[in-house]
Amino acid sequence: MKPRKLNPGELSFLVFLGIVSVIAFILSLQMFLENPSLSGQGAFPLITSSVLLLMEILMFLEIRRCPKTFEKGSRIPDRVLAVIRHLFPDKIAIILAYVIIYAILLPIAGFAISTYLFLWGSMITLNRSKLVQSIFVAGGVLIFILVVFQFVFKVVMP
């Protein structure tokens, strides 16, 4: 891997993946030890999670030579802010929030209402100038989806 400037938060993400790999490895090891056999249910998970760990180590080795993302001596809160700004530029955070609200709203308000709210909400958030137009476009998209999925294919909507 050619050395490049790491993105803010990249190191933390790799660490997160590392923790996941370690957990996977421990669980697989437990599973394998219960029934140490090549055709047992723990064998392949053990092999795979070992690969995960190995790759994690290699990934960390690779980024050794990369220039540091943050200046030496920068404070932690500043670093965290930089990461957040990198992760959620512009309006992504809001849209993500909408997605989560939509997911929660879905079983309560049903498909049609939740979807319409999400569509309209996202559209106007993303483009404030087209407020009225969004009402119709959101409606159009919703109706199109409902028609194609519910009628034609008789698929049940949440």
Add this chain to the structure above:
Amino acid sequence: MEVLSHMFAALADPMLLLYLAAGVFLGIYIGAIPGLSVTMAVSLLISFTYAWDVLPAMAAMVGVQIGGVYGGSRSAILLNIPGAPAAVATALDGYPLAQKGEAGKAIGVTVIQSVFGGIIGALFLAIGAPLIADFALSFAPRDYFLLAVMGLMLVGSLGNESAARGVFAAALGLFVGFVGLDMVTGQQRFTFGNVYLQGGVNYVVVMIGLFGMSEALMQLRDLNIQPVKQDVGKIVPGWKNIIKYLPLSLRTSLIGVFVGALPGTGGDIAALISYDHAKRTVKNPEVPFGQGAIEGLVAPESSNNAAIGGAYIPMLTLGIPGDAVTAIVIGAMYIHGLKPGPMLMVESADVFWFIVGAVLIGNVFLLIFGFTGIKLFTKIVEVPKYILMPTIIILSVVGAYTINNSIMDIYWMIGFGILGYLMKLYKIPVAPVILGVILSSLIEQNFRRSVSMVGNSFPLFVKDLFTHPISIVLTLAILIMLFGQTSLWKKWKAKRQDNK
């Protein structure tokens, strides 16, 4: 001559032609919409076509299958959301082309290649079905394992920046595939007592989340980037173009037919292996792979359509499904009073040859309909982001839900969407994950079967690899592939270049 008259019975009866054509047309658009799958459409067709006669029902199903497998490539190219797992490989080079404004060209190539592959598949079905079927039967679990390993080796070439990251992603995908109830022991693996996870994580959920939703999120990062204007001028590739890629198309179609003929593996695996094959054999593509190489479209598209013809081989000669869709068609045959099996060719030869003919003629319709709606579809990419992205998110939600009518699928899809977003942001390749998930079961279960068959002895397992003809060929191929990627080989080749 009777055979030919059965094969072309479709041509004689305009109603049958109509059903076939309608099936192909619908199939294209069903496959193109992420969330609607060909398997789902064909199962619905069964209910729909009860009252019909056998031939129209078969025509419709075959048509939908052909159209659907092709259709998946459309959303793969335009939105980076494979409409079907068979189109995952197509997205790798198709989407970069769309981002350059050449979606029209990409779609044109995929149509031609799909039709080409489909016709090759039909020809093999017509000529060599019983032979190929018997050959497919002799594939032992260890051979399936080797084949899946070959598919996984594609990973090595997908980690653009760092091989370690690519392999990590693939291993992660494999691991996701382990979650659920173990088929052999009946015990729960990695489910943490969660009832939903008992059924495992569905790979379509992973695919829609990792590809579709995460892409929508990525696109939202910079709303100021205008959608690329698509050039819809030169869509139909010229003859020179087709001839140029002919050797590759032929090879990948062959791969498609054989992989499709193996019971239990279908177009998706065929497409992946073919893409890998293309990467290894085309040394100097005009555009590098992963950035819009035409070869990267030729290989998977011809392969996955050829696999349809291939899947019908064991289905029509032995009554054993070659893939998920043919499994459903078998059910439909029973409902219509047919008995799929070796006797089908004898007792209902007319149906057998009709289906062969339908596969052939269906591809002709694909040629015609495949070029329709391109302008409409490419316009979709030009829709402003503030409309398109939320719509894609909703389509992802719907797509995840329709698999099992389970809201949990939606939540998991969103989770994978966020994971995919993070991975893309931090330069960890996403495609190997899906590869791992798709191949997980194939690799693990066949490994366990092969080992179990020799009493859990690893040495005996290895010995098996070298004492059976098919296994020898596959093992050597893998070793060559592995060796070819090491630096030793590259140094040796470089030396040869210098000496020349």
Add this chain to the structure above:
Amino acid sequence: MKKIISFVMAIGMTLALTACGGNGGSTTAAAGSTTAAGGTTAAGDSTAAASATDFPTKDFQGSIMWSAGGVCDTVSRAIAPYVKDALGGKTIIYTNRAGAAGGISTQYVHEQPADGYNLLFGAENPQIAKVMGTSELDYSNFIPINIFCTSIGVVIVSPDSPYQTLEALVDAMKSGTTLNMADTGPGGLPYAAAAMMTSVNGVTPNRITYDGESACVTAVMGGHADYSIVTMGSCAELTNAGKVKALALMHNATLETFPDVPAITTVYSDYDKLLPWGPFYGVLVREDTPQDVVDQLTAAFSEAAGNPEFQKILTDLGCVPCNIHGQEAIDYLDKYRSVSSWLMYDAGATEISPDSVGIPRVSE
């Protein structure tokens, strides 16, 4: 851009009308359940009759226990056209929910409201779920509407197998040779039938698990497994064509369609006390479904299951139509559960005792 907007608006307007008419998925459900619930007033008969005539008001959701293309799937889908009229013209929308030897589908249907709109199209596997530990639900948590048909297991080998008779197969295993048997995992027919063989003949194979009976048959044909025990339907055609050899039927009589295949009871008479036995396929609803709804469904399905065309499809699939419903079906399921659960336990296929999960032995 403008074109797209006007296009979308035009579609939107025209379809808004149709959407109002038909988009009643959630609202009709509300209407449906209130009418059903309204049957328990003092007005008694009339309201009960009112809810009976109102049912069904919407389409049915059918959950199929096994994956697409198999016998269970085909039987479940095949009955739809024959039962449609009796169900007020309503459609059955099918979804395959395979997994956990039936556990996934029983779990799902059990989580739905007991309104008669969620049908479970299942096979025999849940009846040993409790002793196999694959699920906490079995058919005692459901009300059977109809048992369409039963099927019969058959022992198959490759045509060029060194074991051309059942005795040869059993003797080989007894003498210490380990044979590989293709099965479909714990809870499936091959597994249960193998347990039966362990119990009667004292032989245990090395299990190689595949993705379903079709794959088992393929494995046997290709020589990758020494034998398997699958349902008639999975191998009938191949047996006829000589691609697979049937050694014996797990049954106490021969079948007309296969006169040359001996009944296992003629080879080993000890099987007599355990047979007839075998997989069955039927449709059930969740427990606590109102009786009038159950009655309506029962009437509809029993008529459909008796239809000669439907029964022909069943026999083509290698099944034996039986059309069992009502109390007879409940008794059938209970007996099957006892016989099979104790079979598994006695053969050592599981360590969970049927007694401990409330399953008594069948009094012979």
